[in-house]
Amino acid sequence: MDKIFNNTQVAFALKSDTELDRAYFLFKMISNQPLVRIGAAVTNFALNVNLPVEGLIRATVFDHFCGGVNENDCLSVVDRMYTKGVSSVLDYSVEGKEEEDQFDAALAMTLKTVEFAKERQAIPFAVFKPTGLGRFELYEKLGAKQTLTSKEQEEWDRVVARFDLVCSEAHKKDVALLIDGEESWMQDAADDLVTEMMRKYNKEKAIVFNTLQMYRWDRLDYLKKLHDVAKKEGFFIGMKLVRGAYMEKENNRAEEKGYPTPICSSKEATDANYDAAVHYMIDHIDNMSVFAGTHNEESTYNLMSLMEAKGIPTKDDRIWFGQLYGMSDNISYNLADHHYNVAKYLPFGPVKDVMPYLIRRAEENTSVAGQTSRELGLIKTERKRRKDK
Numbered sequence: 001m002d003k004i005f006n007n008t009q010v011a012f013a014l015k016s017d018t019e020l021d022r023a024y025f026l027f028k029m030i031s032n033q034p035l036v037r038i039g040a041a042v043t044n045f046a047l048n049v050n051l052p053v054e055g056l057i058r059a060t061v062f063d064h065f066c067g068g069v070n071e072n073d074c075l076s077v078v079d080r081m082y083t084k085g086v087s088s089v090l091d092y093s094v095e096g097k098e099e100e101d102q103f104d105a106a107l108a109m110t111l112k113t114v115e116f117a118k119e120r121q122a123i124p125f126a127v128f129k130p131t132g133l134g135r136f137e138l139y140e141k142l143g144a145k146q147t148l149t150s151k152e153q154e155e156w157d158r159v160v161a162r163f164d165l166v167c168s169e170a171h172k173k174d175v176a177l178l179i180d181g182e183e184s185w186m187q188d189a190a191d192d193l194v195t196e197m198m199r200k201y202n203k204e205k206a207i208v209f210n211t212l213q214m215y216r217w218d219r220l221d222y223l224k225k226l227h228d229v230a231k232k233e234g235f236f237i238g239m240k241l242v243r244g245a246y247m248e249k250e251n252n253r254a255e256e257k258g259y260p261t262p263i264c265s266s267k268e269a270t271d272a273n274y275d276a277a278v279h280y281m282i283d284h285i286d287n288m289s290v291f292a293g294t295h296n297e298e299s300t301y302n303l304m305s306l307m308e309a310k311g312i313p314t315k316d317d318r319i320w321f322g323q324l325y326g327m328s329d330n331i332s333y334n335l336a337d338h339h340y341n342v343a344k345y346l347p348f349g350p351v352k353d354v355m356p357y358l359i360r361r362a363e364e365n366t367s368v369a370g371q372t373s374r375e376l377g378l379i380k381t382e383r384k385r386r387k388d389k
C-alpha cells in the first residue's frame with residue numbers, strides 16, 4: 001500500500017499559517033505531562049468556583065478539539081471540512097450527568113443531531129454515549145446481574161425507551177447511528193441493549209453501530225459470537241472499532257478489586273487484536289459495516305490494503321474511517337483525497353461540560369507514545385514547506 005499520510009500540504013490545506021502556529025503551540029504545551037496534570041486540576045477548580053477562565057480555554061484547547069458550544073456553531077466547521085471531502089459526526093460531548101432531566105436533554109440533543117444528519121450529506125452519522133441517556137450505576141448494577149429495585153427498574157425502562165426512540169428515529173430517517181463504548185464494568189448492560197436495537201433496526205442494513213474497544217482481550221470473541229447470533233436471527237452488525245480510551249482506569253480498578261485486567265497485556269497485543277477485528281469484519285462484510293475509529297497509521301493502511309485485496313471500492317458505504325477533530329488531519333485529509341469514506345468526530349457543548357472530554361484528549365496526547373511528536377513533526381514539516389515555497 002502506498003504511504004500517503006506524509007503529505008502535509010493535503011493534511012493542512014484548510015489551516016492558515018496562524019492556525020498552524022496555534023496548533024503547534026498547543027501540542028507543544030500538552031506534550032508536557034506535569035503541565036497537563038496541573039492544568040487539568042487548576043482548570044476544573046477554576047470552572048467550579050466560576051473564575052473567568054472560559055475565554056482562555058476556548059482560545060486554546062476548546063477551539064482546537066471542539067466545533068463550538070452548540071450544534072449550530074459546528075456547521076461552519078462541517079462545511080469547511082466537507083470542501084475537502086471530510087465528513088463530520090456531531091458529538092454532544094457533555095459527560096458525567098446523573099439526573100433524569102439531563103438525560104432527557106441529551107436525548108433531545110441526540111434526536112436533533114439525527115435530524116441534522118438526515119438533512120446534510122456532510123454528516124453521515126449521529127452518535128451518543130450510553131451514559132448520556134442513563135445513570136452509570138444502573139448499567140453497572142445490571143451488568144453485575146444484581147436485581148434492580150422497582151424504582152430502579154422504572155428508571156431503566158426509561159433508559160431503554162430513550163435508546164429505542166433514538167434508534168427508531170435513525171432507522172426512520174435512514175441515518176446510521178454510532179453508540180460509544182465506555183468502561184467495561186458498565187459495558188455489558190449497554191452491549192445487551194445495543195444488540196437489542198440491532199436486532200430491531202438492522203434488518204435491512206446496519207443502522208445501529210455498537211463500539212468494540214480492542215484493548216480488551218475478550219472483544220474478538222465477543223464479535224464472533226455476536227456474528228453467530230446475527231446470522232441465526234437475520235440482522236446486520238454495525239461496529240465502530242477503537243482501541244479504547246480508559247486503559248489506566250481499567251487497570252487501576254482491576255488491581256484495586258483484585259480481578260484480572262480486561263486489557264491486553266501490551267500495546268502490541270492491542271494492535272494485533274485491533275487488526276484482527278478489522279480483518280474479521282472485512283472477511284464478513286456482507287453481514288457487517290465497520291467504522292474504524294483510529295489515529296494509528298498502520299491499522300489504517302491495513303484496512304486500506306484489505307479493501308484493495310478484496311476489490312472493495314474505496315467508497316463502499318459499509319466501510320468508514322474516523323478520527324477525532326483536532327487530531328491526525330494527515331490521515332483524514334489524505335484518506336479523503338484518495339476517495340475513502342472518512343468522518344471526524346466533532347465534539348460540541350458548553351465549555352464546562354466538555355472538560356472531561358478535553359482532559360481525556362490532553363492526557364491521551366501526553367501519554368500515547370508518538371502521537372504528539374507525530375503531530376508536531378507534521379506541523380513543522382508543513383511550516384517549512386510553506387516557508388521554502
Ligand SMILES: Cc1cc2nc3c(=O)[nH]c(=O)nc-3n(C[C@H](O)[C@H](O)[C@H](O)COP(=O)(O)OP(=O)(O)OC[C@H]3O[C@@H](n4cnc5c(N)ncnc54)[C@H](O)[C@@H]3O)c2cc1C
Nearest residue numbers: 180181242243244245266267270293294295296322323324
Ligand atoms: C472516531 C473515534 C471514535 C472513538 N470512540 C471511542 C469510544 O467510543 N470509546 C472509547 O473508549 N474510545 C474511543 N475512541 C478513542 C480510542 O479508543 C483511542 O483512545 C484513541 O483513538 C487512540 O488509539 P488509536 O487507535 O488512535 O492508536 P494508537 O495511538 O496506536 O493506540 C493508543 C491506544 O492503544 C492502547 N494501548 C496503549 N498502550 C497500551 C498497553 N501498554 N497495553 C495495551 N493497550 C495499550 C490504548 O487503547 C491507547 O489508547 C475513539 C477514537 C476515534 C478516533
